[in-house]
Amino acid sequence: MVIELRSDTFTLPTKEMLEAVNPNYLGDDIYGEDSYVLELERKAAEIFDKEASILFPSGTMANLTAIMAHSPRGSKVIVGNESDIYIYEAGGASVCGGIIYEPINTQEDGRLLVQDIERAIPLNKEDPQFSLPSLICIENPHNRMGGRILPLSYLKEMSEYARSKELPIHMDGARIFNASQALNVEPRVISEHVDSLQFCLSKGLSAPIGSMLVGNKDFILKARRIRKMLGGGMRQAGIIARPGIVALNNMVSRLKKDHENAEKFGIGLSKIPGIECNVEKIETNIVFFRVIDERYSLIEFIKLAKYNNLNIDELGYGRIRAVTHSGIDSEDIEQALTIIKKIMK
Numbered sequence: 245m246v247i248e249l250r251s252d253t254f255t256l257p258t259k260e261m262l263e264a265v266n267p268n269y270l271g272d273d274i275y276g277e278d279s280y281v282l283e284l285e286r287k288a289a290e291i292f293d294k295e296a297s298i299l300f301p302s303g304t305m306a307n308l309t310a311i312m313a314h315s316p317r318g319s320k321v322i323v324g325n326e327s328d329i330y331i332y333e334a335g336g337a338s339v340c341g342g343i344i345y346e347p348i349n350t351q352e353d354g355r356l357l358v359q360d361i362e363r364a365i366p367l368n369k370e371d372p373q374f375s376l377p378s379l380i381c382i383e384n385p386h387n388r389m390g391g392r393i394l395p396l397s398y399l400k401e402m403s404e405y406a407r408s409k410e411l412p413i414h415m416d417g418a419r420i421f422n423a424s425q426a427l428n429v430e431p432r433v434i435s436e437h438v439d440s441l442q443f444c445l446s447k448g449l450s451a452p453i454g455s456m457l458v459g460n461k462d463f464i465l466k467a468r469r470i471r472k473m474l475g476g477g478m479r480q481a482g483i484i485a486r487p488g489i490v491a492l493n494n495m496v497s498r499l500k501k502d503h504e505n506a507e508k509f510g511i512g513l514s515k516i517p518g519i520e521c522n523v524e525k526i527e528t529n530i531v532f533f534r535v536i537d538e539r540y541s542l543i544e545f546i547k548l549a550k551y552n553n554l555n556i557d558e559l560g561y562g563r564i565r566a567v568t569h570s571g572i573d574s575e576d577i578e579q580a581l582t583i584i585k586k587i588m589k
């Protein structure tokens with residue numbers, strides 16, 4: 245058996261998700277007639293205490309749509325230089341929306357500092373040389389910063405700042421339930437600080453496909469047109485919405501186990517000579533570590549692990565990423581540690 249720690253996107257749908265679809269409830273969602281989609285969208289809006297919600301085939305399309313719905317052509321969107329939106333989404337806002345990315349330095353814990361954003365905002369808005377900012381995007385938890393959670397006090401500060409500048413905030417909350425579970429708060433305690441939020445059904449929640457975007461009614465109405473334009477309008481989308489509903493019902497509270505397993509893995513790693521892992525930085529289901537053994541390059545180490553049935557991946561700057569999820573139990577973690585010990589012998 246392969247231990248799959250490359251990503252929580254490798255989670256497979258549960259039997260219940262696959263068996264839950266009753267064809268009688270399916271309909272054409274472009275006409276707004278798929279009962280499962282309507283139910284999922286109602287549920288997502290309620291969980292995050294927003295007026296409305298819309299289903300997307302992917303988080304990338306949900307983020308792109310959100311940016312396009314908030315931002316006119318020629319405006320600039322403020323993003324983290326380590327954000328998924330900036331690094332992994334193929335420049336969609338520029339390509340499809342004529343929008344400029346303004347990358348801001350990312351702190352080790354995933355925050356973008358207000359003072360750094362301030363520098364990206366032109367002092368004289370009347371000066372026709374400048375493109376004007378239209379949106380601030382923040383990521384929570386932050387993937388490339390190791391699954392770190394944005395503190396609630398920071399969200400409050402950021403939302404007050406954004407309001408003072410009349411800028412909306414979009415949160416890329418691909419793994420937002422990992423944050424709410426780790427903080428022991430209702431998701432709405434996080435989303436109250438932002439205007440729109442994207443979350444993935446397809447990661448730790450283990451649904452096969454789908455992401456949700458939540459926000460106010462007018463914003464979601466705009467998003468519906470943009471989604472159709474981008475080719476994300478789906479017909480009997482209940483096929484993916486129903487597993488999404490099951491995911492929201494059954495797969496949220498168990499995320500805590502993933503966090504426990506991530507911590508257990510980190511603690512084990514930190515005790516292996518030649519491995520460097522800062523356990524204090526593990527806040528959710530993502531573990532970063534380094535190999536500081538001259539026998540192995542990063543790529544050789546990852547290959548050796550794969551040869552021993554352990555899948556992990558590199559995530560830039562010499563780091564290796566391991567992600568825990570519903571397909572990984574405590575014994576898998578022990579097994580993974582045994583494999584790494586063996587390699588490091």
Ligand SMILES: *Cc1c(COP(=O)(O)O)cnc(C)c1O
Pocket residue numbers: 301302303304305307328329383387416418419444446455
């Ligand atoms: C996975 C992810 C996305 C994109 O989701 P896809 O469904 O893979 O397009 C966006 N942001 C973050 C932080 C992610 O981890």
